[in-house]
Amino acid sequence: MEKWQVKKRPLCLERRFEFKSYSETREFLEQLGDLSEEKKIFPDISFGRTYVNLTIRPEGEANDSQITDVEKNFASEINGLLN
């Protein structure tokens, strides 16, 4: 889960990914989409031509929901997409 930042208020995990070209960005987004569908976890995604910002929020709707191992493992798997 390295390079992910834990933000409070609202609690979430964030990471910015940078790429050299749009095609690389697109490839990453495609893989991310597949992973999200597989895990049924959908992060907020912000992207431009050469960057992607991801925000993973706790699954629960309640304000006091905590980031669990599920989200942390998901973040680690996203890191794995870069390899």
Place this chain on the structure above:
Amino acid sequence: MTNSSASSSPNASNQTVDVSPVLTDQKKSGSTKTRAAGGRDASKTTSVERSKKSSGSIKSNPENSRRKGGGGNFGSSHTFSFSSFRKGIALGMIETRGMVPAIEAADAMTKAAEVTLVAREYVGGGYVTVMVRGETGAVNASVRAGADACERVGDGLVAAHIIARPDSGVEPALTPSGAKRRY
């Protein structure tokens, strides 16, 4: 009396044609569960019908005058109140440089997945934002497709964003402003 005679013989010059359905989901009504559930009901059909019925009194109606002069046709779609039945559904946004990539993106997004185009906003400075809503996976796929499409049109893509679970407090901000152009 004059009103009734005007409505009985409609004249193209005094009718307001509401183009907002093009950018909402009327063209595909019933193609998704949410559309059907949301009910393309009387509230949607009224925008055109209302224009026809009130063709004789458009000039005297400030609301209609505002629409006519200020390009508020799209703004009238707020009466459809998508937000009222779409809370909690994912939101996808693409901002483009120029109108052509925005249209290209909107076309690609709605073709790629079952999403509803809910707004097109002229942000200013030539920037245009289009917004879609739908199931999270569908919005994901549609925004990727939309970004691809507008990326091909010049330097169209400025930014894209997907919010999987927008807070209900955001809903009012998702209502189309009705602005025609901003400089």
